[in-house]
Amino acid sequence: MPPPDADLHPVATGLAKKTVDEHSAEQPLKLFAGWFCPFVQRAWITLEEKRIPYQYVEVNPYHKGPELLRTNPRGLVPTLEVAPGKSLYESTVLCEYLEDHYPDRAPRILPEAGKDDYTRARARIWTDYVTTRVIPAFHRLLQFQPSEHEDGERRLDELRGEFRAHLLEFAREMDPEGPFFFGSGLGLVDIVMVPWAVRLWVFEEFKGGLRVPDPGHGGDDEKAWDRWRRWLDAVSSLDSVKKTTSDHEHYIPIYKRYADDVAQSELAKATRAGRGVP
Amino acid sequence: MPASVDTSLLPASTTGAAAKLAAAHAAEHPLKLYGGWFCPFVQRTWIVLHEKRIPHQYVEINPYAKAPEFLALNPRGLVPTLAVPVDEKGEGKKRKPLYESSVICEYLDEAYVKESEYGPPLLPRDPYERARCRLWMDHISGKIVPGFYRFIQHTPEKTYTIEEARESFLGHIKTLAREMLDGDAERGSDESGPWFLGTTFSLVDVMLAPWAKRLFLIDHYKPGGLGVPAKDQAGADEEVWARWRKWFDAIVARQSVKDTWSDDEQYIAAYKRYAEDTTQSEVAQATRKGEKLP
Numbered sequence: 197m198p199p200p201d202a203d204l205h206p207v208a209t210g211l212a213k214k215t216v217d218e219h220s221a222e223q224p225l226k227l228f229a230g231w232f233c234p235f236v237q238r239a240w241i242t243l244e245e246k247r248i249p250y251q252y253v254e255v256n257p258y259h260k261g262p263e264l265l266r267t268n269p270r271g272l273v274p275t276l277e278v279a280p281g282k283s284l285y286e287s288t289v290l291c292e293y294l295e296d297h298y299p300d301r302a303p304r305i306l307p308e309a310g311k312d313d314y315t316r317a318r319a320r321i322w323t324d325y326v327t328t329r330v331i332p333a334f335h336r337l338l339q340f341q342p343s344e345h346e347d348g349e350r351r352l353d354e355l356r357g358e359f360r361a362h363l364l365e366f367a368r369e370m371d372p373e374g375p376f377f378f379g380s381g382l383g384l385v386d387i388v389m390v391p392w393a394v395r396l397w398v399f400e401e402f403k404g405g406l407r408v409p410d411p412g413h414g415g416d417d418e419k420a421w422d423r424w425r426r427w428l429d430a431v432s433s434l435d436s437v438k439k440t441t442s443d444h445e446h447y448i449p450i451y452k453r454y455a456d457d458v459a460q461s462e463l464a465k466a467t468r469a470g471r472g473v474p
Numbered sequence: 475m476p477a478s479v480d481t482s483l484l485p486a487s488t489t490g491a492a493a494k495l496a497a498a499h500a501a502e503h504p505l506k507l508y509g510g511w512f513c514p515f516v517q518r519t520w521i522v523l524h525e526k527r528i529p530h531q532y533v534e535i536n537p538y539a540k541a542p543e544f545l546a547l548n549p550r551g552l553v554p555t556l557a558v559p560v561d562e563k564g565e566g567k568k569r570k571p572l573y574e575s576s577v578i579c580e581y582l583d584e585a586y587v588k589e590s591e592y593g594p595p596l597l598p599r600d601p602y603e604r605a606r607c608r609l610w611m612d613h614i615s616g617k618i619v620p621g622f623y624r625f626i627q628h629t630p631e632k633t634y635t636i637e638e639a640r641e642s643f644l645g646h647i648k649t650l651a652r653e654m655l656d657g658d659a660e661r662g663s664d665e666s667g668p669w670f671l672g673t674t675f676s677l678v679d680v681m682l683a684p685w686a687k688r689l690f691l692i693d694h695y696k697p698g699g700l701g702v703p704a705k706d707q708a709g710a711d712e713e714v715w716a717r718w719r720k721w722f723d724a725i726v727a728r729q730s731v732k733d734t735w736s737d738d739e740q741y742i743a744a745y746k747r748y749a750e751d752t753t754q755s756e757v758a759q760a761t762r763k764g765e766k767l768p
Contacts, residue, residue: 278602289608296601309584314558317572317581324574470764 204450207231207254210443215244216252223251228264228275230255232450234391235287236274237440241387242291244436246301272462288323291384305384315378322369322377322385326392327473330366333359334392335467337403339457356399356407363408364417367424374423375430382434390431394441401448402455487511487534490737495524496532503531504559506569508544510537512744514619514684515575516554517734521680522579524730526592537755547571552756552768554578576611579677596677603671607678610653610670614681615767617646622685623761626692627751640701647702648711650682651718658717668724675728679721683731686722694742695749 208216208231216231227243227250229236243250255264260271267283268275275285276293284293295305307315337355342348366389370377377385399406414421431437453459462474488496488511496511507523507530509516523530535544540551548555548571556578557569572578579596586592598604621643628636654670667673693699708715725731747753756768 282602284602284605284609286609286612289605289612292608293601293605296604310587313581313585314560314570314572316584317577320577320580321572321574324577 204232204256205442205446206256208442209446210441211439212442215240215439216254219250219252221251223249224279225250226253226267226277227251228253228255228267228273228277230273231442232447233273234395237391237437238287238388239274239276239290239294240440241390241434241436242294242305244439245303245305245382245387245434246294246298248294248298248301288327288384288388291387295384303382305382305387319378319384322366323388325366326385326389330359330362330389331392331463332467332472333362334395335454335463338398338451338454339459339464339467340403341457352403353407356403356405360406360408363424364420367420367427370423370427372423375426377427382431386427386431390434390437393428394432394437395447395451397444398451398455402452486536488736489740490735491733492736495520495733496534499530499532501531503529504557504569505530506533506557507531508533508535508547508553508555508557510535510553511736512741513537513553514688517684517687517731518575518680519554519556519578519582520734521683521730522582522596522677524733525596525675525680526582526586528582528586528592548573550768556581576615576677576681579680583677594674596675596680598671598674598676607670607676610650610678611681613646613650613653614678618643618650618682619685620761620767621646622688622692623748623757623767626695626745626748627758627761628696629751636696636698640698644701647718648714651714651721654721655713655717668720670721679725679728683725683728686725687731687735688741688745689722690738691741691745691749695745 207213212231225248227236227239229240229252231254240252253263255261255273264273264275265271267277268285270285272285274287274290275283276290277283278293278297284290291305294301306319307313309316333355337352337359340352340355342352345351371379373379376382377389396406408424409415409417409421411422411425412418450459454464457464457468466472466474487493492511505528507516507519509520509532511534520532522528533544535541535553537551537553544555545551547557547569550573552573554573554575556572558572558581560568560570572581583596587595589595597607621639624634625636625639625643628634628639650670657670658666658672661672669675670678689700702718703709703711703715705716705719706712748755748758751758751762760767
């Protein structure tokens with residue numbers, strides 16, 4: 197029996213398809229990607245922002261071809277093949293690699309080493325925060341099944357609150373002006389967070405909403421929510437984000453599997469086991 | 475903060491070599507490392523400070539009774555925390571905090587670059603090699619270190635067996651050792667140092683060093699011990715384990731690792747509660763819940 201998630205839409209669609217088509221030609225730098233994967237999107241956005249030449253290679257993570265396994269025996273996406281026999285993985289490692297290896301490709305997503313090392317370090321702290329706090333909370337909420345618990349609705353509401361609390365903590369760390377995390381320029385922290393920020397619709401679709409207060413109704417958190425909204429507007433409007441996003445309808449069956457907690461990705465399994473991002 | 479933790483059982487400060495080092499860095503200095511003497515995450519940052527001979531002040535924090543000034547600097551209250559002076563000359567009174575041991579280590583390596591003063595960099599300059607190091611630092615922090623805690627905190631009540639914990643832990647170690655062998659092969663046989671990068675010591679070695687030093691605790695506390703095969707007993711894994719032993723022997727002999735180590739008996743006392751799975755440290759609680767380490 198084929199793995200249950202194997203019947204997802206096989207290729208990028210919409211604006212992402214255009215980007216894929218523009219990057220199908222043979223190139224030494226190859227991004228092995230799943231069109232729907234938010235971790236892939238981090239590396240993909242970085243490539244697009246910096247206009248680095250690359251070849252996009254679609255991989256079905258549940259039918260991993262020999263090409264992917266040759267470059268990364270762990271078979272994870274994103275994998276970046278930088279030269280024959282030389283591959284890298286881990287989405288944040290890839291973003292930092294692209295920054296380091298193409299120092300003349302604007303925009304810089306981190307302050308240059310030696311110029312503002314404290315901010316570089318803070319960027320890594322908040323990048324780590326997204327991966328170790330925000331994403332697991334996102335998945336705990338998304339994969340929660342109220343019907344399987346005695347006080348399911350109350351627990352669901354608790355999880356909504358926990359996730360909102362992480363968004364607020366993130367927003368409170370932002371430069372007050374912004375609109376991006378560290379100010380007027382897009383940076384690494386924005387890039388690692390945006391794929392999940394643009395997937396928040398899953399909670400409206402599947403979990404009865406996130407219940408973020410409307411403008412004017414945030415109480416003590418009004419300022420933080422306002423800052424969150426400004427950040428979200430700015431990152432959602434980025435060309436690099438739109439160009440790496442496929443048509444909405446194709447994400448729905450994928451995220452429905454998470455919402456019903458039957459998804460078989462490593463991340464889904466880790467969430468069920470109470471673990472963080474693998 | 476749990477009231478049930480008997481903090482009087484915990485030795486209050488550094489002993490042995492670490493005590494000498496802490497005493498040598500007790501004077502006021504704008505750059506401050508807040509640490510707990512027994513904490514392996516603290517030891518990572520402490521090792522880097524000493525490898526690079528970075529002037530600093532070491533401040534001992536009792537993680538179960540955190541001083542208010544410390545919590546004001548880092549509300550998350552975890553050690554290590556590095557207080558970084560914010561003005562250009564590093565002379566000012568204002569401090570900004572950094573935390574997360576790997577972030578602190580990278581920060582120190584990037585901020586203190588003058589080789590004549592601070593020695594060679596601890597990460598390669600080549601972007602690909604630097605990224606490869608980060609990958610394996612991630613493997614250490616994400617696989618080996620949590621595996622260590624699952625192993626040492628195993629009790630018969632757990633849902634997993636000690637054999638499973640051992641096999642999983644040793645498996646992650648072997649994966650790292652294999653990567654070292656691959657690196658050795660790529661560099662060729664005339665560059666066969668013990669470190670992850672061969673003859674060059676790096677942050678990859680630093681990331682794992684504190685747990686290498688603590689492996690003896692598993693032999694001390696766990697039935698069946700660590701389980702690393704002895705020489706000529708490893709069968710198909712002989713080469714992999716030989717490479718591990720080569721790295722292990724080198725890291726426990728590294729000066730900065732020895733100098734940041736307190737007396738063995740103190741660690742035995744401190745880790746008793748990990749071994750019995752009764753400690754209330756955040757790492758232990760996260761391990762019990764199966765969560766990512768804080």
